Amino acid sequence: MLDFLYRHPVGSIGEFTTLSKSLREKLAGAMSLAPLVLRATLEAPDGTIKHAYEVSGTRGRKAVLESVWMPSEPADIGPVDEHPADGVDLPGFEGKHARHTLCISSQLGCAVGCGFCATGALGLQGQLTAGEIVYQVVHCLILYGALPDVVLFMGMGEPMHNFQAVCAAVEIMTHKEALGFSSRRVIVSTSGELERLATFHRRFPRVGLAISLNAGTDEVRNALIPLNAKFDMRALASFICSIEPAKGDNVTLEYVVLAGVNDTPSQIRALVAFLRPLAGRVKVNLIPFNPVEDLEYKSPSRESVLKMHETIRSAGIRVFVRRNRGRGVTAACGQLAGKM
């Protein structure tokens, strides 16, 4: 049965040919194989495809959630965009490129309310079930005949605010009789819910961790990520020092670059001072801000991002620049706003 669900998914319970007809009929009345209904797919010129799903069911009004399928072609990777899978540096993948990365959602909207993020502007509209989270991955088998090589919890929502469902989904993704992903091919990103992240890491020590840093000082981070009032940069540094990621792995620190806000000389100085003691434990992903309707923030110039990259790199910290994939269809980081 797991095979039908995860390896060769079928469209209806009637196709579970190893089960008796009467059991199939019973099951069909009790469960649904497709908890999400695909309403639209939008393809950007760079080959990135956004999937917009409608969630039906118990949460009252219908909501839309999104996942993003990103093919990685080495050809479109510039000199500093040298790493595979859009910022994911995979053990065993050095110098190669993961073929497909899927960015999935963990919640409908998000309660954290980061001022630069389209999902944050929605507020929290509802939680996803583990089945709805996993289905975003399984559905790729139906759409593309292949599972992604890497799954990123970097779509809509704060994964640590839907803890039980995210843990169950990761369990299913990494269980060898279910989707069978190597844990290192699953990466969970948080805006800084460190207590739950520590619990998550104890349970899934080999799953990749990413934390959205986004500033060089608490003052600026407070203004960008309200959660910094609870878990500030000092807490973040001590969390990173306290954990043992899987051998050879680092914690990824994401840094959305907002022109004139967190790319100023003083922010970069403070950032480097923060990162220095963490060298060898972290790698930094610089993500040029992707414009969001009605938000005042501005994208940085390429020069400013390259300069930041160079300053961080010469301080001995591993740093990458993330390509702005999917911009043409508002599928890039932080542009997911559950609209079709």
Ligand code: SAH
């Ligand atoms: N809630 C989690 C995961 C989803 S957000 C988190 O915040 O980490 C995934 C990434 O997108 C985060 O690093 C976030 O800082 C970044 N992001 C949000 N809005 C963005 C925007 N408009 N442009 C670029 N990156 C953005």
Ligand code: SF4
């Ligand atoms: Fe939520 Fe992440 Fe967006 Fe912040 S950046 S509002 S935590 S989805």
